[in-house]
Every structure is written in structure tokens, then in C-alpha cells.
Amino acid sequence: MSLYMEAPQKLPDFWLWEERRKKQGLVSFTLELTPRCNNACRHCYINLPAGDGQARERELDFDGIKKIVDEAAELGAMWCLITGGEPLLREDFEDIYLYIKRKGIFVSVFTNATLISEKHVQLFKKYPPRALEITVYGVTEKTYGAVTGKPELFAAFMRGVRLLLDAGVPLSLKTVMIRSNVHEFQEIAAFCRAHSSEPFRFDPFIHLRFDRDEKRNQEIREERLSPEAIVALEHSDSARHDALQKNCEKLVFNEDMDNPEGFLFGCGAGISEFYVNHEGFFMLCASLYGSGLLYDLKNGTIKNALDDFVPKIRAMRTTKTEYMANCGRCRIINLCLWCPAHAFLEMGQLDACVDYFCSVAKERYKKMLL
Incomplete structure (x- = not known):
């Protein structure tokens, strides 16, 4: 039983909501719990093996995560995304999830669903996430295996999705489109739309790895769709195409x-949201990674990062x-x-x-x- 399995508070009881009404600024943050994953996707920019001991040792412990969550809540954050790697690899996932929920913060979770157990189902059913987003790499074992390198986990993926659906846990299903699964696009789209009331989303854009591993980067380049294939894919999906036309x-x-x-930064990176990687480094966004672009929260605070570090990065010319x-x-x-x-x-x-x-x-x- 988790230390934080308590009766949920009603939203009006959360002090955070009153604080949020009084201030503007920080809205959300992302917590990357681990870079480890039980899949081995060719296109992934971060994943390390599930059993990588060195990676595990570098991960923030529960106390370190609590410190970050506490400060983010004090600053007015209302939404947290939990991601990885595969976040369910963390043995303390339940405690982390519920600690954030108890702050009155909306929590979303990204997962591949292969590790979903009855315990997770009960957790999400009793304390629903704002969103539970699952990536569908393929709807056949062959395609799923071509993308993830783990065809044997296709059955676990399907079981995880089914357990959640049977329990009435709302899902958001999405996919990434690469050369290894693009032939199955229509089938994946149909699966996602049939099993989720949320709009189907697909991403044909993949970027290179944080660790700059050239062998892995070459695999990513090989998986990228050509510009013509990306546009043809978008054109074939009426919802995507209509949205592009409407917003032209x-x-x-x-x-x-x-x-x-x-000025290099015209986006909103680091203004109303931020990203914390598994080692406790503050990042303006999920992709901005490199020497001089990270702020160590183990030796500083989120407020200092927002007040001092972010403006320096955003002022780069x-x-x-x-x-x-x-x-x-x-x-x-x-x-x-x-x-x-x-x-x-x-x-x-x-x-x-x-x-x-x-x-x-x-x-x-x-x-x-x-």
C-alpha cells in the first residue's frame, strides 16, 4: 500500500487553486523519471536498456522529486507530465504519482502500456490522471517489433490497453510515423479512434539523440520519412489536412x-513551463539539451532558474x-x-x-x- 493512498480531496479544498487565481506565470512542468525503457525503439532520442544500472543510479530519488514538485507547486504550477523512458519502470512510480496528485496538480502520464498491471489500473481508476497517453507503434506483432525491437512485448501492450479500457480508464492513443510502421498507418489510426474518444494524433517528426550516439542517430535518420511521404501522410488524414488548411x-x-x-528563441520555452530530466537538470523544453543549456536543480532552485537562467538562454543571439x-x-x-x-x-x-x-x-x- 502506498504511503499516499488517501481519500482524494475535492478541488475547492486545494490551496493551490486559490494561489493560481492570484498570479500569472508558471503553468506546467514535465518530470522525466528515467531514461530507461523496456522497449528498444529505433527512433527514440533517449532510451537506455531497462536494466542499465548506471542510468538507474543517476535518476533522482523520491526525495529529490518531492523537492522539485513542492517548489513547482509553490510557484503556481497546475499541471505535471510524467514521462521517460518508460516511467512505470520506477518502483516508486505510485508514490511519485500520488505525491503530485496530493498537491492539487493535474497529472498526465506517457507510457507504452506494456507494464500496466492490475495495481496500476486500480491506481488510475481511483485517482484518474488528467491524461494517460499511450503510443501505438503497431497493431500487429510484426510491425510493433520492427519499431520497438521487442515483438514479444506486443501481447503485453495489447493486454495493458485492454486492462485500462475494461476498467473504464480514459486513454489518449497516439503514434509516431516512421519507415518501420508507415505502411500500417490506416490500421493504427483506426485502432486509436476505436479505443479512445480523444482526437487521434500522429507525429512524423523525430529528432536525434541527446547522447549524440552516432550509430543510434544513423538509425533515426534511416527511420525518417521523406518530406514527400510526410506530406502525403498528412494529406491522407482528413482531420490533419483540414487543420493545416484552416490554420494556413x-x-x-x-x-x-x-x-x-x-534572437534565436521565438517560442515560449521556459516561460510558462519547463522540463526536468531524470538527473535533476532544469531544461527550457524537452529538446533543448547540451552543455550550457542545463541548470542543475540539485544545486539551485526552480525560481532561480526561471528568474536568472531562462532569461540568459532566451536572450541568445x-x-x-x-x-x-x-x-x-x-x-x-x-x-x-x-x-x-x-x-x-x-x-x-x-x-x-x-x-x-x-x-x-x-x-x-x-x-x-x-
Whole structure:
């Protein structure tokens, strides 16, 4: 029995809601509990083997996580996403989950569902997450195995989904589209729509690894869909295509952007949300990883990170001619994969242009005009 398995409070009883009404600022944060995973997906940017002892030793312990959650709550955070790796590998997952819930914070969980047990089902049924998001890599053992490297876990995945559905736990099902499973797109879409009331989402964009493992990065490049394949996939899904068409005017600027100062960050990274990796490093977003881009919360506070560290990162500029003439002024950049974080993972530079990203954006724009 968890130490935190108590009767849930009613929402009006949570002090956090009153605090949130009084202030603006921090809204959400993500906790990466582990980089370890029982799958071995070819496209993954982080996963290490489930039994990796060194990785386990580097993971924040429960006390370290409580400290971060406490401070985030004090600062007004209302939503936390628990992710990994596979977060259910953590033996203290239940305690972490319930500790966050007891703060009055909405909790979402990303999982591959292969480790779902009756105990997890009862936990999620009694203390429902804001969202329980499961990635569907394939709906046949062959395709699931081609993506994850673990065909033997397909049955566990299906069992986990079924246990949750039978218990009435609402699911959000999504997928990532890569070369190993794109042939099964329609079947995956049908499965997701049949088993979840949430809108079906798919992501055809995968970025390179944090550890810069070149062998693994080459596997990721091999799994990437071509720009033409990405656009054809989006065009084949009426909901996705209609959304792109509807928002065309918002996504595409009428003229080139004006950024003479060369600021790199035009997104909201680090403003109302942040990311904490498994070692306790504060990150502006889930992708911005590298030397000088992390803040160690073991030796500092979230408030200091938000007040001092984030502004320094967001103030970064460039005078690089290639960037200023291309990405820095591109009117279709919202159709692109480009951002400083992804550029750094691809090229080791925050201001690097990436040909693949540019090709995707141009192909998407061309199709939107049809």
C-alpha cells in the first residue's frame, strides 16, 4: 500500500487553486523519471536498456522529486507530465504519482502500456490522471517489433490497453510515423479512434539523440520519412489536412520575418513551463539539451532558474549570415521542424540551418496551396 493512498480531496479544498487565481506565470512542468525503457525503439532520442544500472543510479530519488514538485507547486504550477523512458519502470512510480496528485496538480502520464498491471489500473481508476497517453507503434506483432525491437512485448501492450479500457480508464492513443510502421498507418489510426474518444494524433517528426550516439542517430535518420511521404501522410488524414488548411493564415506569414537583432528563441520555452530530466537538470523544453543549456536543480532552485537562467538562454543571439538570411527570416518556419533545440541536436549549433527541415517545410507549404 502506498504511503499516499488517501481519500482524494475535492478541488475547492486545494490551496493551490486559490494561489493560481492570484498570479500569472508558471503553468506546467514535465518530470522525466528515467531514461530507461523496456522497449528498444529505433527512433527514440533517449532510451537506455531497462536494466542499465548506471542510468538507474543517476535518476533522482523520491526525495529529490518531492523537492522539485513542492517548489513547482509553490510557484503556481497546475499541471505535471510524467514521462521517460518508460516511467512505470520506477518502483516508486505510485508514490511519485500520488505525491503530485496530493498537491492539487493535474497529472498526465506517457507510457507504452506494456507494464500496466492490475495495481496500476486500480491506481488510475481511483485517482484518474488528467491524461494517460499511450503510443501505438503497431497493431500487429510484426510491425510493433520492427519499431520497438521487442515483438514479444506486443501481447503485453495489447493486454495493458485492454486492462485500462475494461476498467473504464480514459486513454489518449497516439503514434509516431516512421519507415518501420508507415505502411500500417490506416490500421493504427483506426485502432486509436476505436479505443479512445480523444482526437487521434500522429507525429512524423523525430529528432536525434541527446547522447549524440552516432550509430543510434544513423538509425533515426534511416527511420525518417521523406518530406514527400510526410506530406502525403498528412494529406491522407482528413482531420490533419483540414487543420493545416484552416490554420494556413496563422502558420504562414505574409512576408519575411523581421529579426535584425538575431534572437534565436521565438517560442515560449521556459516561460510558462519547463522540463526536468531524470538527473535533476532544469531544461527550457524537452529538446533543448547540451552543455550550457542545463541548470542543475540539485544545486539551485526552480525560481532561480526561471528568474536568472531562462532569461540568459532566451536572450541568445546570432550574427551568422546563413541563419539570418534563411531560418531567421523564413515566413514558413511554422511548417518546419526548425528550432534552436533541434538545430543543436542535428548540427551541434543553435543557429544552424538543417536541409531536411527546410525540405519538409517547403513540401508542406506547396501542398497547402493546392
